[in-house]
Every structure is written in C-alpha cells, then in structure tokens.
Amino acid sequence: MIPPEFDYAAPATVAEALELLAEHGDEAKVLSGGQSLLPVLRMRLNAPGIIVDISRIEELKGVTEVGDAIRIGAGATYQDVLDSALVQEHLALLHTALKEVADEQIRHRGTVCGALAHADPAGDVGAPVLALEGRMVIQGPDGERTVDGADFFVDLFETAVGEGELLTAVEIPKHTGWGARYEKFVRVSHQWAIIGIAAAVRTEGGTIAEARVGLTNMGSTPLRARAVEEALVGQEATEEAVAQACAQVAEGTDPPSDLNGQADYRKHVAGVLTRRAVLAAAGA
Amino acid sequence: MKITVTVDGTTYTDEVEPRTLLVYHLRETLGKTGTVVGCDTSNCGACTVLMDGRSVKSCNVLAVQADGREVTTIEGLADGETLTPVQEAFRDCHALQCGFCTPGMIMQATDLLSSNPSPTEDEVRHGMEGNLCRCTGYHNIVKAVLQASGQSATSGGEQS
Numbered sequence: 001m002i003p004p005e006f007d008y009a010a011p012a013t014v015a016e017a018l019e020l021l022a023e024h025g026d027e028a029k030v031l032s033g034g035q036s037l038l039p040v041l042r043m044r045l046n047a048p049g050i051i052v053d054i055s056r057i058e059e060l061k062g063v064t065e066v067g068d069a070i071r072i073g074a075g076a077t078y079q080d081v082l083d084s085a086l087v088q089e090h091l092a093l094l095h096t097a098l099k100e101v102a103d104e105q106i107r108h109r110g111t112v113c114g115a116l117a118h119a120d121p122a123g124d125v126g127a128p129v130l131a132l133e134g135r136m137v138i139q140g141p142d143g144e145r146t147v148d149g150a151d152f153f154v155d156l157f158e159t160a161v162g163e164g165e166l167l168t169a170v171e172i173p174k175h176t177g178w179g180a181r182y183e184k185f186v187r188v189s190h191q192w193a194i195i196g197i198a199a200a201v202r203t204e205g206g207t208i209a210e211a212r213v214g215l216t217n218m219g220s221t222p223l224r225a226r227a228v229e230e231a232l233v234g235q236e237a238t239e240e241a242v243a244q245a246c247a248q249v250a251e252g253t254d255p256p257s258d259l260n261g262q263a264d265y266r267k268h269v270a271g272v273l274t275r276r277a278v279l280a281a282a283g284a
Numbered sequence: 285m286k287i288t289v290t291v292d293g294t295t296y297t298d299e300v301e302p303r304t305l306l307v308y309h310l311r312e313t314l315g316k317t318g319t320v321v322g323c324d325t326s327n328c329g330a331c332t333v334l335m336d337g338r339s340v341k342s343c344n345v346l347a348v349q350a351d352g353r354e355v356t357t358i359e360g361l362a363d364g365e366t367l368t369p370v371q372e373a374f375r376d377c378h379a380l381q382c383g384f385c386t387p388g389m390i391m392q393a394t395d396l397l398s399s400n401p402s403p404t405e406d407e408v409r410h411g412m413e414g415n416l417c418r419c420t421g422y423h424n425i426v427k428a429v430l431q432a433s434g435q436s437a438t439s440g441g442e443q444s
Contacts, residue, residue, distance in 0.1 A: 001324040001343075007304030008285065008348055031346075038344050039326055041303075051302065053347065079338070103414025104392065105329060109345065135432075175353040189413040 003041035007057035035110035127214030127221030140165035153221035199277035238284035292360025329415035339395035379428035381419035
C-alpha cells in the first residue's frame, strides 16, 4: 500500500500554487490535509505527476468573519472549524455535522474545503454547506470567482473547480440563532454516511419561520430539499405537521443501491430522518 | 527530499521519497517500530502518533508533510521506567489482549485526555472511534481511559 511515485512541491503562497497548477495541468493534484487523497493514492486509483501541497500556505489558514458570512480558508482543518467560536455561534449546522466526520485523527488533518473539492456524495460536508447557501471561492489564472453550491457540485467527485484552479475558501452566510441537527445514518461510527440529513430551522414562537434541508448520499451530489423547506414554513413544530412536510423529501432524488441499502430503502429512511432532524433542529 | 523531523525529542534529518508515508519513515528509517501498521487503509488507528501535539494516523500522512514538525510516538511517552497515567491505566485495567492496537489506542487516549481531561464514558467512546480493537470488546479500554482521567471507572467495564 505504497503510493505511486510523484514529484512534490509545497508552495508558500496561492500565487505560487497557481503557477505550479498552470505549469503541470492535469498532471497536478492538490493536497491539503490528504485524508481522502492519500487513501486514493495508496490504492493507486490515481497517479498524479506532481502533488501540490497547499497546507503550508499561511493565507489559506483560519476561520474569519467577512460581513454577513463566515469564511473558512482552504487550510482550515475540521478541528480548526470545530474549535472556532464564530462557527459555534453562527453556523450550528456545520458545527454539528463536522463532529460526525470520520474520527478525531482524521478531523485533525482533513480540511472542510478539501472535502468540498473531493465531492464525495457520501461525505458529511456538502449537505450542510449547500443547505446554508455556502459560496465557494475559486482562484485561477484569470483571477477569483465565486460559485454557489448548486453550480459547484457537478457530479460524483466532480466540481466546478477547473484545471489550473484552486478552491481557496468557502464563505457561508451566518445563520445566527437557528437550531440545527445532522442525522447521520451509519453502521460503523467513523465510516461514510449511508445517508445523512442536515437540517437548520429558525422558529418564531412554536412556528417554523424558515428551514434549510440538505441531503447526503441521496444522489451523485449533495442535494437540497427545497420543496420540504417551503412546506415547513409556517408549520407548527409538531410531530404530525413536520412529518407531513417531510414526507416527500426523497422525491426526485436518485440514491445509490449498494451493500448498505437499496435505493428505495434509502428513500424511506430519508423521510424518517428528515422528520427527526427537523424536529430536533426546531427544539421540539 | 530532505526533511527534518523531531521524533520523541530527538531531531532527525533524512532524505525521503515524497511518496513515503510517515509511518514507514518512523519504522524503517528511524527504527521507531513501536508504532505499528495495522490496516494500512487509515481505518484502524493502530499507527496513531501525535504531530505537533494532536493525534494523526501516520499511515495517512506523508513524511514530507511532517517536515519541521514534532512527532511523539508510543516510544516517547514513558520517562525511563515511569509510565504515563494512560499507560499505567491500560496495564491496570488489562485494556489489551493481543496488544497490536495498543500503541494507537494509548496515543489517541493521550490526545483525548489532553483536550478533555474529564470525559464522560460516551465522550471516550466517541473520541476513540477511529481506533479498532479486534480482541477486547472495548470495555476495558474505555475503563482504562476513564481511570487515567482520574475518574472511577464504574460504567466502562461493567456488563449489564
């Protein structure tokens, strides 16, 4: 289980990283925490000519407040984000979902932006970022552009990040005071989600004023359940009303069938978990 | 590539291939065979070491990524014959059978207690979820971590 040979560069700035990506084209692979990439290399599912390690770029580190949003740099590990008081206060859904990513050792190394760029539909990061309307910041030879979640996730392991480009940050609008729950359905605690439901809810009195629902592993990309979000608005946060609003969550999804469950089973469980996640997020 | 890594208090400078995994650098270049390779797929946690004070799976880190960093392995914990509280507790509670997962278990428990000195049983189980043991059923491991934290381990090893 030794990776294939590759060259290695650890640039100190984003500009240097972009130069390396431009020079090497599709021979280059970006490494940050490496917690998804290194298993891929060890299993020899990919054989890049050069690894561009961005983990030593200071300007990519940290979690900061940018106006109405929280900016998570590409160098910020899951643990950095979990430890961030800004994230705890303003992005409860992301915080609670990140606690379920893999295990402690992985969370000490892996990065939020790395997971977004890897775009594994069974990963736990995409659904909460999509639900919270995160904006991906991509730098390339032509400068910087910002892409929202619906355009960022293209397909299985495929994103809007093009050749020669680098995902440098994600900016997520603050959802201060929203309740949150990530329901992750797994057989082995540190494994990938069989399915996962990310729910954030803002209540007024006992009534749901706004809701956001993201789905993990219910298709080839993370999905957002907009019809459920709309059906929840104005509902009392009661079991019956929420169950009814969440019943159609699997409509239009295309979950995989594998050893952990058939597609129709996943669709059934999605309805159950969405109800639970929304009720918990609403504090009911 | 030339890298300089401080391992268990000693600084080593060596030439490594970029593809060398940290665990193989520790074992084969530096002779630190206390850190073992379990699954080699980043699942089992047997190869856990501390890097700059936090636990990592050393089969899932490139040696070049450890350049300039400080690594602590299972061999760097005890002070001569004096064991750390975690090591003592693993011995007292018989928190091992074959012993293969033990280096990783002890390193992860060390990290866990450094960030959460008085964990609940649930927090111990959650915090150790990246370490697999195929012998003990985990009860005595959880008991040992609770004992090392100075709490009486009433629930961890009890069968109900």
